[in-house]
Amino acid sequence: MNIPFLSFDFQHTPLREEILAAMAQVYDAQWYVLGQRVQEFEAAYGLFSGTSHCVGVANGLDALHLALRALGIGPGDEVLVPSNTYVATWLAVSHVGATPVPVEPNPCTYNLDPTQLEAAITGRTRAIMPVHLYGHACEMPAIMAVAQRHSLLVVEDNAQAQGATAYGRPTGSFGQANATSFYPGKNLGALGDAGAVTTNDETLAQELRRLRNYGSTQKYYNEVIGYNSRLDELQAAVLLVKLRYLQQWTQQRQQIAAWYQQQLAGISGLQLPQTSAGSTHVYHLFVIRTTQRDALQQHLAAEGIATLIHYPVPPHLQHAYQHLGYQQGSLPVAEELAATCLSLPLWPGMTEEHVSIVAAAIATFFA
Numbered sequence: 001m002n003i004p005f006l007s008f009d010f011q012h013t014p015l016r017e018e019i020l021a022a023m024a025q026v027y028d029a030q031w032y033v034l035g036q037r038v039q040e041f042e043a044a045y046g047l048f049s050g051t052s053h054c055v056g057v058a059n060g061l062d063a064l065h066l067a068l069r070a071l072g073i074g075p076g077d078e079v080l081v082p083s084n085t086y087v088a089t090w091l092a093v094s095h096v097g098a099t100p101v102p103v104e105p106n107p108c109t110y111n112l113d114p115t116q117l118e119a120a121i122t123g124r125t126r127a128i129m130p131v132h133l134y135g136h137a138c139e140m141p142a143i144m145a146v147a148q149r150h151s152l153l154v155v156e157d158n159a160q161a162q163g164a165t166a167y168g169r170p171t172g173s174f175g176q177a178n179a180t181s182f183y184p185g186k187n188l189g190a191l192g193d194a195g196a197v198t199t200n201d202e203t204l205a206q207e208l209r210r211l212r213n214y215g216s217t218q219k220y221y222n223e224v225i226g227y228n229s230r231l232d233e234l235q236a237a238v239l240l241v242k243l244r245y246l247q248q249w250t251q252q253r254q255q256i257a258a259w260y261q262q263q264l265a266g267i268s269g270l271q272l273p274q275t276s277a278g279s280t281h282v283y284h285l286f287v288i289r290t291t292q293r294d295a296l297q298q299h300l301a302a303e304g305i306a307t308l309i310h311y312p313v314p315p316h317l318q319h320a321y322q323h324l325g326y327q328q329g330s331l332p333v334a335e336e337l338a339a340t341c342l343s344l345p346l347w348p349g350m351t352e353e354h355v356s357i358v359a360a361a362i363a364t365f366f367a
């Protein structure tokens with residue numbers, strides 16, 4: 001049996017009529033940008049995130065970028081970022097003219113290590129960007145305590161962790177402004193690009209609404225140099241439907257992860273994902289580690305099992321970041337993760353039988 005890395009069948013087939021009807025309503029309403037569906041989705045997603053405001057934008061990178069810009073971070077500033085994140089976290093910092101300063105993760109949880117933050121703080125540090133990598137909530141109370149001690153802002157990158165919690169509180173509700181992405185493959189995915197910023201700060205929310213809409217609050221009057229980065233009305237209509245099912249899909253992801261944990265336990269040479277005390281994991285990705293990663297990936301591919309690597313090259317070794325002067329060996333934990341991580345198939349609708357096939361193929365490889 002072939003097992004794809006990701007399949008939308010289980011999520012999208014039963015919702016086909018419901019989603020197409022929601023799209024038809026937008027079609028008929030003839031109001032295609034910043035209409036009623038965007039407003040409704042912002043209210044619903046703010047509630048879901050435990051924040052009083054949500055501002056829909058065009059994608060996750062814009063959400064990160066506009067959050068930093070609304071907070072006044074710019075040239076000369078430094079922002080602490082994980083060394084092992086998706087490059088978008090770093091790009092947002094670069095887009096406001098600030099400098100990303102990498103901090104190594106805890107090699108067991110893959111998330112920012114709160115005890116390593118302080119050593120990276122300088123007189124120019126303005127903010128910390130925790131990334132809830134793979135769907136696993138960071139140790140937010142410890143990170144917030146460091147931020148408070150040094151008067152730093154916090155912008156969570158919640159692109160992979162919609163629905164996760166840290167000490168009972170939703171990710172995306174801790175920082176002054178927090179970004180998420182509704183890229184199709186994310187836990188809550190649109191049918192195209194989409195993103196949002198969540199915040200409890202009314203003034204910041206107003207600034208974000210202005211920035212996403214040409215820097216204008218009154219049509220044809222531009223108070224600041226803004227952007228065109230609005231959440232699309234059609235995508236908002238789709239997301240409103242899908243948000244109602246997110247909790248159910250998250251529970252399925254967690255069940256699939258539990259099956260993997262059971263069936264892969266005790267294989268020597270294989271490291272399984274761990275969850276920090278106080279955090280929940282919504283398994284955007286189920287990432288294992290082994291020094292024989294490439295051979296394992298080939299073995300699984302030969303068995304018809306698709307896997308991916310998140311991510312093969314850490315941001316500091318990307319050509320785009322050459323100017324920062326990092327080299328191979330500069331950030332050994334991120335480099336080790338990039339060399340050893342492998343993401344297994346995980347999508348709502350995967351059955352225990354699917355998991356058993358993947359687990360058996362992995363066990364055979366290590367036998």
Ligand SMILES: *Cc1c(COP(=O)(O)O)cnc(C)c1O
Pocket residue numbers: 059060061062085086088089131157159160180181182183193194195
């Ligand atoms: C997907 C992702 C982003 C960017 O989101 P887009 O909507 O693709 O721009 C940012 N950060 C992380 C951690 C992501 O996984």
